[in-house]
Amino acid sequence: MNKWVKLGVVLVPLLMLGACGSTGGAKKGGGAAAPGGTPSTDSSASTSPFGSGSGVDVTPLPGAGGGDTMAAMDPLNDPSSPLAKRVIYFEYDSNTIRPEDRATIEAHAQYLAQRGNVKVALEGHADERGSREYNIALGERRANAVRDVMSLLGVASSQVSTVSYGEERPAVLGDDESAWRMNRRVELVYSGQ
Amino acid sequence: MPKLILRLFAAASLLLLANSAHAVLSFEITKGVVDALPIAVVPFGVTGDPLLPVDVAEVVAADLKFSGRFAPLPRKDMLSRPSEGSQVNFRDWRLVNVESLVVGKVNRMGVGYVVQFQLFDVFRGVQLAAYSVRSDADGLRRAAHQIADIIYETLTGEPGAFSTRIAYVTVENLADGKRRYALEVSDADGYDPKVIVNSAQPLMSPSWSADGNRLAYVTFENKRAQIYVQDLQSAQRQLLTSFEGINGAPAWSPNGRELALTLSKDGNPEIYVMDLASKQLRRVTESLGIDTEPAWSPDGKTIYFTSDRGGSTQIYRVAASGGRAERVTFEGSYNARVSVSPDGKYLAMITRDNAGDHIAALNLQNGALQVLTDGRFDESPSFAPNGRMIIYATRAAARRGVLAAVSVDGRVQQRFSAREGEAREPVWSPLRQ
Numbered sequence: 001m002n003k004w005v006k007l008g009v010v011l012v013p014l015l016m017l018g019a020c021g022s023t024g025g026a027k028k029g030g031g032a033a034a035p036g037g038t039p040s041t042d043s044s045a046s047t048s049p050f051g052s053g054s055g056v057d058v059t060p061l062p063g064a065g066g067g068d069t070m071a072a073m074d075p076l077n078d079p080s081s082p083l084a085k086r087v088i089y090f091e092y093d094s095n096t097i098r099p100e101d102r103a104t105i106e107a108h109a110q111y112l113a114q115r116g117n118v119k120v121a122l123e124g125h126a127d128e129r130g131s132r133e134y135n136i137a138l139g140e141r142r143a144n145a146v147r148d149v150m151s152l153l154g155v156a157s158s159q160v161s162t163v164s165y166g167e168e169r170p171a172v173l174g175d176d177e178s179a180w181r182m183n184r185r186v187e188l189v190y191s192g193q
Numbered sequence: 194m195p196k197l198i199l200r201l202f203a204a205a206s207l208l209l210l211a212n213s214a215h216a217v218l219s220f221e222i223t224k225g226v227v228d229a230l231p232i233a234v235v236p237f238g239v240t241g242d243p244l245l246p247v248d249v250a251e252v253v254a255a256d257l258k259f260s261g262r263f264a265p266l267p268r269k270d271m272l273s274r275p276s277e278g279s280q281v282n283f284r285d286w287r288l289v290n291v292e293s294l295v296v297g298k299v300n301r302m303g304v305g306y307v308v309q310f311q312l313f314d315v316f317r318g319v320q321l322a323a324y325s326v327r328s329d330a331d332g333l334r335r336a337a338h339q340i341a342d343i344i345y346e347t348l349t350g351e352p353g354a355f356s357t358r359i360a361y362v363t364v365e366n367l368a369d370g371k372r373r374y375a376l377e378v379s380d381a382d383g384y385d386p387k388v389i390v391n392s393a394q395p396l397m398s399p400s401w402s403a404d405g406n407r408l409a410y411v412t413f414e415n416k417r418a419q420i421y422v423q424d425l426q427s428a429q430r431q432l433l434t435s436f437e438g439i440n441g442a443p444a445w446s447p448n449g450r451e452l453a454l455t456l457s458k459d460g461n462p463e464i465y466v467m468d469l470a471s472k473q474l475r476r477v478t479e480s481l482g483i484d485t486e487p488a489w490s491p492d493g494k495t496i497y498f499t500s501d502r503g504g505s506t507q508i509y510r511v512a513a514s515g516g517r518a519e520r521v522t523f524e525g526s527y528n529a530r531v532s533v534s535p536d537g538k539y540l541a542m543i544t545r546d547n548a549g550d551h552i553a554a555l556n557l558q559n560g561a562l563q564v565l566t567d568g569r570f571d572e573s574p575s576f577a578p579n580g581r582m583i584i585y586a587t588r589a590a591a592r593r594g595v596l597a598a599v600s601v602d603g604r605v606q607q608r609f610s611a612r613e614g615e616a617r618e619p620v621w622s623p624l625r626q
Contacts, residue, residue, distance in 0.1 A: 131530035133442040137483040168395035
């Protein structure tokens with residue numbers, strides 16, 4: 001969390017600067033770089049809303065080595081990236097992905113497909129109604145639904161793990177729909193985050 | 194009559210507080226039968242050491258009251274206090290309308306005790322039972338439960354379940370937003386709770402072995418679902434399953450040799466049976482839906498389970514050897530989490546209506562489904578080993594999870610209250626062997 005905040009503060013102005021320069025070019029470059037898995041400085045372009053990519057000149061921070069530059073570029077740490085959204089919500093007793101969540105899952109899938117070494121855990125949850133073990137099964141269905149979309153979008157199965165906590169770890173305590181809808185969810189947890 | 198709240202006291206075992214004489218679980222009877230049998234349990238006489246750690250007669254009376262079938266006479270209404278049969282004047286007890294009378298004595302014997310008691314039919318003026326129960330130094334409470342079992346069985350013709358235990362999960366929401374989960378075992382009256390295992394990650398679905406010596410449970414301590422089996426005496430535990438996906442809903446077979454469980458390793462949740470000696474798995478369900486929460490029939494031949502294969506969530510049954518499953522419940526949109534009565538005639542389950550999730554009992558002989566409770570979030574029913582009561586989880590004020598029990602006919606209800614945090618997923622142990 002500390003790192004996330006720090007990077008957010010330091011880097012956002014830098015990326016914004018780059019985005020002003022070239023918008024269309026960045027997207028094109030990112031798209032081409034993705035399938036080959038070329039250096040991450042390029043591939044990060046397509047998932048960043050600011051279009052920081054091959055067409056953009058990013059200056060490493062003083063004293064930062066190559067590895068640090070890569071970390072600095074990681075759109076996962078960009079609070080305005082679609083990747084900042086890490087929770088997908090579901091309707092009651094449903095594992096259908098809602099249309100409004102597709103873009104989020106696609107952004108994560110794209111990010112993962114471009115980085116074979118990055119792993120994500122999909123944690124499925126349910127609201128408190130119904131039996132506990134049934135809710136474990138329901139949470140797994142939801143995690144699997146997100147996993148299956150990611151898989152279709154080219155994410156390797158080795159990058160994605162699923163676990164269901166059912167109703168055991170509610171995000172919000174409460175016994176009405178306002179709490180329940182926050183608890184019927186899949187959380188995307190990147191390793192090391 | 195004032196609502197009787199028994200404050201039960203127990204040392205919080207792991208906190209090691211010398212002065213922690215507080216109840217971790219207490220219970221109150223929220224609904225009793227009107228025709229409870231009036232009984233008097235006279236304070237037991239003491240020879241030798243006058244300072245006993247346990248008031249035996251008080252524990253016996255509390256047990257009998259807890260069953261909902263007895264109304265013990267308050268001590269202040271007792272006209273005399275005999276401690277052996279020769280001192281009993283039946284007229285004293287007929288005057289206060291007591292039908293049964295228990296008198297007894299506690300004798301110090303070496304480092305332990307010998308408790309003698311007699312049970313009388315007041316109106317006929319005859320002795321119905323007389324026993325001597327030995328206990329070691331810290332076994333006096335257990336002896337009291339055994340005495341209550343004998344009295345209960347003598348007067349009702351059914352075995353008592355006071356010497357049994359319950360396992361349940363507690364959860365504490367900590368100030369820093371984290372949670373603390375624990376699996377605890379206490380006496381059936383809520384006394385003497387002991388933490389079996391605790392974790393910052395969820396613990397779920399405890400299941401007693403047939404001999405009452407071990408518990409199987411689900412833990413997420415390794416950030417995935419795993420089933421462990423733990424010996425209660427030694428606290429030694431063994432990792433049983435850690436497959437990809439769900440490892441859940443363990444259910445010990447009546448003969449103790451197998452464990453039914455839910456695994457999703459082959460794609461979606463299915464019921465399997467593991468031979469505990471060889472660790473061989475046999476798959477018993479086959480559907481595209483959710484199959485989970487297996488529960489054995491007492492003869493070990495049938496497994497009841499929850500499935501949404503037909504569109505709504507219902508109870509099904511399948512031969513323990515596998516094969517075609519058939520649907521058991523047809524009323525309502527959601528029936529789940531079966532507990533089978535010890536005689537195999539009833540299924541306790543969660544059933545849903547517009548007001549929420551309640552506990553219901555399905556009579557397997559005539560197909561009648563009786564809703565027994567009226568909570569919104571009642572769940573995890575578990576039959577007492579004598580089949581009289583069903584313990585389950587419900588909600589008290591402020592969403593707090595507490596344990597409660599209801600008789601199979603719905604006429605008796607009790608509530609256990611955890612002093613702190615929440616209690617859930619109660620499971621009643623087998624009778625002590």
